[in-house]
Amino acid sequence: ETGVTQSPTHLIKTRGQQVTLRCSSQSGHNTVSWYQQALGQGPQFIFQYYREEENGRGNFPPRFSGLQFPNYSSELNVNALELDDSALYLCASSSRTGGGKDGYTFGSGTRLTVV
Amino acid sequence: QKEVEQNSGPLSVPEGAIASLNCTYSDRGSQSFFWYRQYSGKSPELIMFIYSNGDKEDGRFTAQLNKASQYVSLLIRDSQPSDSATYLCAVNPGSARQLTFGSGTQLTVLP
Numbered sequence: 001e002t003g004v005t006q007s008p009t010h011l012i013k014t015r016g017q018q019v020t021l022r023c024s025s026q027s028g029h030n031t032v033s034w035y036q037q038a039l040g041q042g043p044q045f046i047f048q049y050y051r052e053e054e055n056g057r058g059n060f061p062p063r064f065s066g067l068q069f070p071n072y073s074s075e076l077n078v079n080a081l082e083l084d085d086s087a088l089y090l091c092a093s094s095s096r097t098g099g100g101k102d103g104y105t106f107g108s109g110t111r112l113t114v115v
Numbered sequence: 116q117k118e119v120e121q122n123s124g125p126l127s128v129p130e131g132a133i134a135s136l137n138c139t140y141s142d143r144g145s146q147s148f149f150w151y152r153q154y155s156g157k158s159p160e161l162i163m164f165i166y167s168n169g170d171k172e173d174g175r176f177t178a179q180l181n182k183a184s185q186y187v188s189l190l191i192r193d194s195q196p197s198d199s200a201t202y203l204c205a206v207n208p209g210s211a212r213q214l215t216f217g218s219g220t221q222l223t224v225l226p
Contacts, residue, residue: 033213042119042203042216043159056213090158092214098207099214101166103149106158 004093004107012113013081021076021110023091031055031097032074033104034066035090043090049074050097078112086114118142119206121217129225134191136220138204141185148180148187149205149214159203163189194224 005024013019025032031050035043045058049068063079072093078085088111092104121138128134136150147166151159165171165178165187177190187206191198201219208215 035216042121042218045213045215048213098147098209098212099149099205101147101164103151103161103164103205104214106160109158 004091004105006089006091006107006110008110009108010111010113012115015081015083015114017081018077018079019081019112021078021089021091021112023074023076023093023107025072025074025091025093026105029093029095029105030072031094032068032072033092033094034074034076035092036060037088037090037109039087046076048097055097081114083114086112088112117217118208118215119204119217121202121204121220123218123220125221125223127223127225128194130194130196132194132224134194134198134222134224136189136191136202136204136222138187138189138217139185140187140204140206140215142206142208143182143185144209145182145185145206146209147207148178149207150176150178150187150189151203151205151216153201153203153219155200191222194222196224196226199223 033048034046037043047057068074088109091107150163153159163178175192179188203219204217205214
């Protein structure tokens with residue numbers, strides 16, 4: 001059984017550019033949630049995908065968008081990057097939208113730096 | 116008011132002592148509660164899950180839940196330097212909604 005994998009691990013982008021982050025969910029999990037974690041802060045919910053449909057969105061602007069594929073892997077796209085978008089982006093998969101007793105399993109994250 | 120609040124710390128305890136971490140939540144309908152540990156530069160890992168009032172023990176860890184007071188805590192007995200990390204409280208508000216995290220408490224266990 002494989003865990004949650006994210007790519008790339010690190011990324012440096014210029015303000016105004018676009019970025020795509022990728023996540024492969026754990027085997028048997030049909031739900032993927034994306035979180036943004038700024039330095040010294042807790043993870044902030046961006047959005048969740050359940051069976052290829054968006055199932056909830058946090059307080060993030062529309063330039064943050066996502067997709068989930070039939071194999072339950074997912075992408076996070078951010079357009080028009082801003083300096084404040086610099087953060088650790090975490091993908092979490094689960095077998096239930098609220099986590100159930102097993103909670104969410106996190107990937108190792110993508111560290112995005114916008115310069 | 117934040118949905119999930121934790122004391123940011125830092126909290127320092129000597130090796131072998133009990134570390135006590137606290138979390139309050141605002142949604143009275145919340146149904147399940149999680150504690151995650153996050154080492155510096157790493158991703159969060161689940162260490163405890165609780166959904167019933169009272170205590171739940173797992174090794175050196177005890178989670179305590181009081182839904183009437185909207186309060187959940189984590190006790191770490193016989194703290195070790197390897198327990199030094201940030202501890203995140205997460206709450207499932209119910210209705211198949213997503214986990215909401217607190218800002219975390221940084222714990223340092225001094226040798």
